[in-house]
Amino acid sequence: MIKITGMDLSTIFGLGSAVSWGTGDFCGGVATKRSSVLTVAIISQLVGLALLAFSAFIIGEAMAPWQDILWGALAGISGGIGLLALYHALSVSKMGVVAPAAAVFSAIVPVVFGIAMEGFPATIQLIGFFFAFTGVWLISREEYGAKMNSNDLKLSLIAGFGFGFFMIFIDRIQGASILWPLVGARIASLTMFFLAALYLRKAEIPAVRYIPLMALAGIFDTGGNLFYALAAQAGRLDIAAVLTSLYPAVTVLLAWMFLKERLARRQWIGVLSVMIAVVLIS
Incomplete structure (x- = not known):
């Protein structure tokens, strides 16, 4: 496998996915304070769809075989279910209760x-997995969060399994084309969001000044999908999934930098744990 400054491509792409997804979640989270969740999701996904399709045309990527498009569509449906479950959970419970559980579950599914499929990774990488899970939990967990009830656990499981199977389905893409299967994923997830908006009647036309922020969320979310797909193709699925699951660290650090949100001591310990995990896994 190709090595770059001591890291393989799977590690580099996995970390790129975490940074991109974490930044996208930060932009999307800020946007949802000003517009409905479904509105933000639909606009960001539309931007991602346009970006992926335009990029595929520009670089002249060959159309992927129908099997890969199908895997992409299944990934989009799975990820869409996970996103809707997470957003619903965040609307009825505390983020510090459901977010860390969903993040850990989403990594455990593809790891298992x-x-x-591929056997156990090296022992030092397994230790890195432990530090990664611990770090994500500590970073995402509220300092005085409420205890998790059965409904919180159910929604976190649905969200985590949705995101986890998104990672598995993307890993099933076998052809050289990456962008077209992701286009299929976007079309499938957008269809779900439109149907949900029609059923719930909660989508609204956003103020023009907030659209750029939603567009940024879509751009970074798309980048996270692309980097993850490249990471899964370049190396082991479990390693790519665990590195990608570090995205909450990026979201929390951005909130600390730009929104001046205070980080508790256990969050800084979580950041340190994540850094140790990256070193051990790579």
Whole structure:
């Protein structure tokens, strides 16, 4: 496998996915304070769809075989279900209760699948997985968060399994084309969001000044999808999934930098744990 400054491509792409997804979540989270969740989701996904399709045309990427488009569509449906479950959970419970559980579950699913398909990774990487899970939990957890009830656990499981199977389905893409399967994923998830908006009647036309922020959320979310797809193709599924699951660290650090949100001591410990995990996994 190609090495770059001591890291393989899977590690570099996985970290790129975490940075991009974490930045996208930060932009999307700020946008949802000013518009409805479904509005932000639909606009950001539309931007991502346009970006992926335009990029595929510009670089002349060959159309992917129908099997890869199908895997992409399944990934979009799975990820869409996970996103809707997470957003619903965040609307009825505290973020510090459901977000860390969803993040950990979303990593555990592809890790178990990856180990079943490819065997155990090196022992030092397994230790890195432990530090990664611990770090994500500490970073995302509220300092005085409420205890998790059965409904919180159910929604976190649905969100985590949705995101986890998104990672598994993307890993099933076998052809050289990456962008077109992601286009299929975007079309599938957008269809779900439009149907949800029609059913719930909660989508609204946003103020023009907030659209750029929603567009940024879509751009970074798309970048996260692309980097993850490249990471999954370049190396082991479990390693790519665990590195990608570090995205909450990026979101929290951006909130600290730009929104001046205070980080508790256990969050800084979580950041340190994540940094140790990156070193051990790579």
